[in-house]
Amino acid sequence: MQVRMKFLDRYLTLWIFIAMGLGVLVGNIFPGISDSMDQLSIGTTNIPLAIGLIVMMYPPLAKVNYSLLPLAFKDKKVLSLSLVLNWLVGPILMFILAVIFLRNEPDYMVGLILIGLARCIAMVIVWNDLAGGNREYAALLIALNSIFQVLFYSFFVWLFINVLPAYFGFAEYAVSIKMSEVIKSVLTYLGLPFLAGFLSQRLLTKWKGENWYNRKFIPFISPFTLYALLFTIVLMFSLKGEQIVLLPMQVLKVAIPLLIYFVLMFFISFFINKAMHVDYDRNAAISFTATGNNFELAIAVAIAVFGIHSPQAFVGVIGPLIEVPVLIALVKISLWLKKKY
Numbered sequence: 335m336q337v338r339m340k341f342l343d344r345y346l347t348l349w350i351f352i353a354m355g356l357g358v359l360v361g362n363i364f365p366g367i368s369d370s371m372d373q374l375s376i377g378t379t380n381i382p383l384a385i386g387l388i389v390m391m392y393p394p395l396a397k398v399n400y401s402l403l404p405l406a407f408k409d410k411k412v413l414s415l416s417l418v419l420n421w422l423v424g425p426i427l428m429f430i431l432a433v434i435f436l437r438n439e440p441d442y443m444v445g446l447i448l449i450g451l452a453r454c455i456a457m458v459i460v461w462n463d464l465a466g467g468n469r470e471y472a473a474l475l476i477a478l479n480s481i482f483q484v485l486f487y488s489f490f491v492w493l494f495i496n497v498l499p500a501y502f503g504f505a506e507y508a509v510s511i512k513m514s515e516v517i518k519s520v521l522t523y524l525g526l527p528f529l530a531g532f533l534s535q536r537l538l539t540k541w542k543g544e545n546w547y548n549r550k551f552i553p554f555i556s557p558f559t560l561y562a563l564l565f566t567i568v569l570m571f572s573l574k575g576e577q578i579v580l581l582p583m584q585v586l587k588v589a590i591p592l593l594i595y596f597v598l599m600f601f602i603s604f605f606i607n608k609a610m611h612v613d614y615d616r617n618a619a620i621s622f623t624a625t626g627n628n629f630e631l632a633i634a635v636a637i638a639v640f641g642i643h644s645p646q647a648f649v650g651v652i653g654p655l656i657e658v659p660v661l662i663a664l665v666k667i668s669l670w671l672k673k674k675y
Contacts, residue, residue, distance in 0.1 A: 342560050343460055346658045350651070353564040354581075357571025367572050383569060383642060387523050387634040390562035393555045394456035394630065395480060395531030402474040403481070412616060416475050419603050419624035420453045421482065421490075427599060429494055431591040433502075441640075442588060444495055444511075445649025448636055450595070451490045453479040454626030456559065461626060461661050465668040467618030475623040483631065484528050488516045491635070511639055519638030524631055559630065566633065567651055570642055588649050592656040600625040600664045604671065614672050621668070626661060629653035 342349070361367060374381050407413060428450020436443040455476050462472040492513050539547045603621035612620065633650035640646045 340460075342557055343457070343658075346560070347655055349560065349564055350567060350655050353567040354571045354651075357568040360568065361572035364572070380642065383566065383637065384522070386562045386565045386569075387630075387637065388527055390559050390566065390630050391523055391527035391634065392530055393552075393559045394628075395527045396534045396555060397459070397552055398455065398477045398480050398531060398535065399473050400477050400480075400532055400535060402470070403477050405470075405474055411610065411612070412471060412475075412620065413478070415607060415610060415612070416478065416620050416623060417482075419599075419606070419620065420475075420479060421486070423602060424453065424599060424624055425450050425490060425494060427602075428591075428595055429498065431595050433499075435591040436587065439587070439645075441645035442584075442649055444640075445632075445636055445646035446588065446591060447494050448491065448632040448646065449592070449627050449629060449650060449653045451487060451494060452628035452631040452635075453483060454623055455480050455483070455628050456626075456630065457657070457661070458623050458626045461622040461665055462619050464662075464665045465618045465622060466615065466672065467622060468615035469619075471616050471619040472623060475619060479623065479628075480528060483628065484520070484524055487524065487631070487635075488513065488520050491516045515639045516635065519635045520631075523634035523638060563630065563633075563654070566637075570647060570651065584648065585652055585655070588652040589656050592653065593660060596625055596657060596660045596664065600667075604668070608675065614675075618668055618672075622661070622664075625664065626657065627653060629657065 364370075425447075429447055432443045432446040432450070436446060458476060459469070459472055461467075463469060491511060495511050496513075534551075535547070538551060542551070600621055603624040604617060607617040607620055629650060632653060633647060636644060636646040636650045
């Protein structure tokens with residue numbers, strides 16, 4: 335059966351570009367928007383933005399079938415490969431690329447590292463299905479990544495941003511994140527949607543049945559991730575109107591290491607799995623889970639810790655802009671590798 339991307343997913347890159355342009359337009363038409371947004375804040379938390387970020391995270395976490403988690407611990411090979419690729423190879427690779435390309439721009443470097451640490455829990459189902467991967471294994475690995483992100487994302491941020499750069503002696507690196515701020519933002523923007531998603535999956539499937547939940551409820555809530563993402567982008571770029579001339583070069587700076595990351599991560603994952611004699615359908619599930627990233631979480635943490643005006647948040651937005659077209663190309667390469675091997 336031919337699997338096709340949904341209309342909203344297929345043109346995600348276009349919607350992001352349109353949201354950027356609309357944001358810049360709004361910022362120029364209403365130059366006082368920054369002051370208006372400040373009036374809707376409590377402390378450093380902007381209320382509309384916080385609601386948007388939580389809404390953005392909820393649908394992917396409501397899609398996760400947490401009852402599959404016990405199966406993950408039965409297949410030791412798949413579990414081990416996924417954990418090594420997602421929580422060792424992926425973060426280290428993104429860290430190395432961030433250092434190589436952005437070591438003189440520590441704010442962008444941090445933004446890129448935040449993306450590398452946020453492992454995929456949403457779009458991977460799309461890539462896996464298009465590539466003919468095993469859907470059950472993809473769902474299982476997403477459940478595993480969801481739990482790991484709640485438990486360990488804050489620690490990884492501390493390790494890869496506060497500890498490792500100083501250890502390797504990057505003198506020009508001048509960014510440090512308070513662990514308490516990361517934990518607070520992860521609990522707010524990942525913990526709350528995770529709890530809501532877990533309860534939704536458990537309670538609604540008992541009440542209305544699994545078929546209704548997957549065929550009615552999930553399709554209804556899925557677009558809200560995109561709506562909230564686009565709302566966040568419009569708001570961010572409405573505050574960047576005066577910087578519009580500089581934006582293309584800034585996008586390019588971030589796009590190059592991201593492009594290299596996605597391509598390298600996929601081929602590293604695919605051929606490690608092949609060397610371990612993992613069959614294609616599970617290989618595709620593991621490889622695309624390891625290659626994709628949870629840009630929603632990276633954006634939420636960047637905004638919560640550094641603010642909506644920050645370069646770190648800007649980098650987070652570039653993530654899906656590059657990920658979607660590159661992963662579509664990698665799906666085609668994956669299908670070609672399936673025939674070849």
